Amino acid sequence: MIKSLIVYYSLGGNTEVVANKIEEKLTSLGKEFDVLSLGKKSKFESVDIENYDIVFIGSPTYKEGKTPLYVLDYLRYILNTIILNYLNSLYLEQGIRNGHTLQEQLMKYLITLVKKQR
Numbered sequence: 882m883i884k885s886l887i888v889y890y891s892l893g894g895n896t897e898v899v900a901n902k903i904e905e906k907l908t909s910l911g912k913e914f915d916v917l918s919l920g921k922k923s924k925f926e927s928v929d930i931e932n933y934d935i936v937f938i939g940s941p942t943y944k945e946g947k948t949p950l951y952v953l954d955y956l957r958y959i960l961n962t963i964i965l966n967y968l969n970s971l972y973l974e975q976g977i978r979n980g981h982t983l984q985e986q987l988m989k990y991l992i993t994l995v996k997k998q999r
């Protein structure tokens with residue numbers, strides 16, 4: 882059966898309300914899901930994203946359009962997992978010196994994008 886993961890960070894409760902709505906909908910459809918609330922005590926490394934077919938990620942926006950660090954850290958974490966596990970056939974044709982794998986290059990690029998959010 883298709884299994885979903887609902888991930889969210891909520892400071893004031895609005896994003897949690899939306900996450901709860903998604904939970905209600907999935908429950909009414911008889912779907913399996915887990916919920917991961919991001920924050921100081923979150924142990925997101927213990928939740929294996931590969932166990933899920935669908936991942937919902939919810940985040941508020943603060944400080945003139947910024948995404949909270951808890952969410953950015955999670956995005957970075959799952960991007961790393963996705964790149965390592967799903968894009969492992971990327972290859973880079975290059976000389977021997979100063980080589981980086983294409984995965985490393987892609988990760989660097991994605992981290993730059995995530996950092997721009999800060």
Ligand SMILES: Cc1cc2nc3c(=O)[nH]c(=O)nc-3n(C[C@H](O)[C@H](O)[C@H](O)COP(=O)(O)O)c2cc1C
Nearest residue numbers: 891892893894895896897941942943944945946947
């Ligand atoms: C102090 C503060 C700053 C905010 N800054 C932004 C912002 O820069 N851009 C934006 O679109 N929304 C901003 N918002 C709106 C929040 O993103 C919105 O209220 C969101 O639903 C809060 O989610 P939460 O209750 O789950 O924390 C801000 C809200 C607060 C209270």
